Structures are given as C-alpha cells and as structure tokens.
Amino acid sequence: MNPRKPYVRPISKTSWFMTQGRYKVYMLHEISSLFVAIYTAILIIGLVRLGEGEAAWQGWLDAVTSPIGVIFHLIAFVFALIHTTSWFKAVPQAMRIQRGEEIVPGKLIVGAHYGVLAAVSLFVLILAGVA
Amino acid sequence: MSERTIELEVLRYRPEQDQEPFFQTYKVPCEEEWVVLDALNYVKEEMDRTLSYRWSCHMFVCGSCGMMIDGEPKLACKAFLKDYPTGKIRVEPLSNFPIERDLVVVLDDFVEKLESVKPYIIPKEERTVEQGEYLQTPAQLKAFKQYTLCINCLCCYAVCPQYGLDESFVGPAALALAHRYNMDSRDLGRAARDDVVAAAEGIWHCSFVGACSQVCPKDVDPAGAIQQAKFAHGIDYLTSFLPGGKR
Ligand code: SF4
Ligand code: SF4
Ligand code: FES
Numbered sequence: 001m002n003p004r005k006p007y008v009r010p011i012s013k014t015s016w017f018m019t020q021g022r023y024k025v026y027m028l029h030e031i032s033s034l035f036v037a038i039y040t041a042i043l044i045i046g047l048v049r050l051g052e053g054e055a056a057w058q059g060w061l062d063a064v065t066s067p068i069g070v071i072f073h074l075i076a077f078v079f080a081l082i083h084t085t086s087w088f089k090a091v092p093q094a095m096r097i098q099r100g101e102e103i104v105p106g107k108l109i110v111g112a113h114y115g116v117l118a119a120v121s122l123f124v125l126i127l128a129g130v131a
Numbered sequence: 132m133s134e135r136t137i138e139l140e141v142l143r144y145r146p147e148q149d150q151e152p153f154f155q156t157y158k159v160p161c162e163e164e165w166v167v168l169d170a171l172n173y174v175k176e177e178m179d180r181t182l183s184y185r186w187s188c189h190m191f192v193c194g195s196c197g198m199m200i201d202g203e204p205k206l207a208c209k210a211f212l213k214d215y216p217t218g219k220i221r222v223e224p225l226s227n228f229p230i231e232r233d234l235v236v237v238l239d240d241f242v243e244k245l246e247s248v249k250p251y252i253i254p255k256e257e258r259t260v261e262q263g264e265y266l267q268t269p270a271q272l273k274a275f276k277q278y279t280l281c282i283n284c285l286c287c288y289a290v291c292p293q294y295g296l297d298e299s300f301v302g303p304a305a306l307a308l309a310h311r312y313n314m315d316s317r318d319l320g321r322a323a324r325d326d327v328v329a330a331a332e333g334i335w336h337c338s339f340v341g342a343c344s345q346v347c348p349k350d351v352d353p354a355g356a357i358q359q360a361k362f363a364h365g366i367d368y369l370t371s372f373l374p375g376g377k378r
Contacts, residue, residue: 003146003147004146004231005146005147006146006229006230006231006237007144007146007151007152007229007230008229008230009152009226009230011227011295011296013296016292016295016296017292020202020290020342022290022340022341022342022345023292023340023342026292026338026340026341026342030338090339090341090358092355093341093344093352093354093355093358094339094355094358094359094361094362095359095362096355096359098270098273098274100270101269101270101273102273103273
C-alpha cells in the first residue's frame with residue numbers, strides 16, 4: 001500500500017483576498033480601475049453630447065454638476081489617486097532600465113512619472129483657465 | 132547568553148494516523164540569537180523525534196527550509212526569534228502546496244514546472260572546445276544576474292494568490308528563471324520556452340499582485356521579471372504588424 005496521503009488545505013475561491021493585508025491592497029487597486037473606467041466613460045459621453053449641440057451639452061453639464069454627479073466625481077478622484085500611486089509604485093518592477101552596467105534606480109523612474117503627471121496636470125489646468 | 136522560552140505552535144500531519152493536520156505546541160528554551168530553525172532542531176533533538184521538516188545549509192543558500200512563520204512564507208534559518216517579541220510563533224508548511232508530512236510539502240508540481248521552462252542555456256551557436264568559451268560583458272551579465280539568485284525556496288508560490296487558486300499557473304520562480312535565460316546574451320531559447328512561458332498558464336496568468344517579490348528572501352523580484360516578459364511579448368506583437376515583421 002502506498003503510505004503517502006498528501007493533505008490539501010482548502011482555499012476559499014470567493015474570499016481569499018481578505019486573508020492577507022497585501023491582497024486587500026491589490027483588490028483596492030483593481031477596484032479603483034473600475035471608477036477610473038466609469039469616469040472616462042462619462043467624459044466620453046460628454047464629448048459626444050458636445051457634438052450633438054448646445055442643449056445636449058447643457059444637459060450633460062447639469063448632470064455632472066448635480067449633487068450626485070459631484071459626489072461621484074469626488075469618490076472617483078480618490079480612487080484615481082489610489083490607482084495612480086499604486087501603479088507608479090510598481091512601475092520600476094515592470095520597467096527595468098539598464099544603462100551600461102547599472103540599473104537605473106527605481107526612485108528616478110517613479111519620480112519621472114510624477115514629474116510628467118504634474119506637468120500634464122498643470123497644462124490642463126492652464127488650458128481650463130483654473131491656474 | 133540569555134534564554135527565553137518560546138511557544139512554538141507547529142502544524143503537524145502524520146499521514147499514517149491523522150485525518151487532518153492539527154497544531155501541537157512545544158515550549159522551547161531558546162537562546163537569544165536563534166532562528167526558528169534552531170528552535171525546530173531543538174524540538175527534534177530534545178523533545179520530539181517524530182517532527183519532520185526540511186533543512187540543510189542553515190545559511191539561506193539551499194532553499195529547503197521555506198515555511199509559513201506567523202502566516203508569512205520565510206526561510207526558517209533567516210527568521211530570527213528576536214523579531215517575534217510575543218514569544219509565541221506559529222509554524223506551518225508552505226501554503227498552496229499539499230502537505231506530505233508535518234512541515235514537509237509535496238514539491239512535484241513545482242519541479243515539473245521548473246523543467247518545463249527549459250532552465251538551461253540553449254546556445255546561439257554551438258561552439259567546439261577549440262573555439263573557446265562564450266564571452267559575455269559585465270553589462271550583459273548584469274541584465275540577468277538578479278534572476279540567477281533564486282534558491283527555489285518556493286516562498287513566492289506560497290503567497291501567490293493566482294497559484295493558490297489555480298495550480299496550472301507556471302508561477303513566479305519558474306517564470307523568473309525562464310526570464311533569466313531569455314535575458315542571457317548567450318541564449319537563443321526564447322521561442323522554445325514560449326510554449327510554456329507565453330501560454331495562458333504562463334506570464335498572462337499573473338495579475339501583478341506583486342506578493343511574490345515582497346516575500347522573496349533573495350530579492351529576485353519574480354513579479355518584475357514576469358511583467359518585463361509581458362512587455363517584451365507586447366512589443367513583439369506590435370512590431371509583427373510592421374513591414375518585415377514576422378507573423
Ligand atoms: S524567486 Fe525568491 S521566493 Fe521564489 S523560489 Fe526563488 S528565491 Fe524563493
Ligand atoms: S505578481 Fe504574479 S506571480 Fe507574483 S504573486 Fe502576483 S500573481 Fe503571483
Ligand atoms: S536551511 Fe538552507 S535556506 Fe534555510
């Protein structure tokens with residue numbers, strides 16, 4: 001008789017991500033992408049409405065500036081921040097840049113990302129006449 | 132040298148008599164500078180000869196003592212008791228692997244995966260002894276050196292949720308090793324490895340949770356290796372549309 005009898009420990013398919021802090025952080029990142037996607041969809045609808053004329057555009061504007069619209073955008077903004085910071089933190093792992101015998105330090109790559117983000121944001125704010 | 136009694140809660144499983152694993156607590160008189168492995172060795176030598184676990188080097192090179200220590204996959208020879216001030220430590224076999232006995236897990240699945248990625252140099256050109264050695268610059272070495280440091284301790288598999296949910300996933304260490312050879316200037320085996328590496332169960336199964344790299348005791352960064360491999364395949368795919376691209 002084979003004396004081996006390996007024991008397999010059960011894993012929950014539906015709540016595994018609650019078992020460790022690092023899985024929760026990962027899930028937060030994944031969920032945040034949902035909000036970024038919805039935000040983007042609303043923006044695209046806005047563009048379509050703009051093309052449809054004054055009344056359509058005004059309707060869209062009213063919707064996004066209504067209390068529900070504002071609350072959604074505040075929440076989406078928080079999730080966008082979470083999404084951005086968690087992505088930028090991981091970038092050096094996926095983007096390994098070698099110069100001669102040296103690997104470019106991760107901090108530099110992350111810093112460059114924040115630099116570009118700041119520049120683009122400033123440009124957009126100036127365009128919008130806010131800054 | 133000061134002594135401290137540590138309560139070691141060890142998950143035990145004896146296939147010939149147990150239906151399922153259970154915790155057994157040992158009160159171990161430990162010296163301050165000990166690691167968890169020393170405490171296990173004390174149990175084995177002085178308290179309970181039936182306890183089974185793997186170890187060999189006691190200096191983080193052999194990779195055989197990976198286990199869950201207070202829920203984190205660690206090398207037992209690198210887990211210092213002074214980092215566990217409560218004096219209570221829970222020791223379990225590596226998660227995501229079947230338990231063979233006590234702290235010993237079944238490694239067959241990993242060994243098969245390791246073989247499947249062809250972890251050896253498939254040379255660009257066959258050279259005879261007379262032609263001399265394959266030359267490599269320090270910069271070429273740097274490109275893959277980090278990924279050679281893996282000691283197959285499997286801590287990364289124990290924390291990878293994708294492997295836990297679906298063991299068909301090739302997994303972090305094997306994919307990192309495939310990347311190690313793909314990045315080697317002497318190697319031309321990438322296409323041969325792609326059957327496994329670029330399959331759905333390969334790099335694309337990884338969702339970049341990054342947990343593997345957080346626990347790796349050798350800073351191999353398997354998560355990074357996998358994302359770089361994805362990036363390389365993405366570029367291949369895009370350039371295949373260019374004139375002269377191979378499709
Ligand atoms: S990649 Fe790191 S954690 Fe995984 S087997 Fe190798 S040394 Fe261990
Ligand atoms: S990054 Fe990929 S391989 Fe590493 S733990 Fe996450 S899913 Fe697993
Ligand atoms: S005993 Fe060799 S790595 Fe721990």
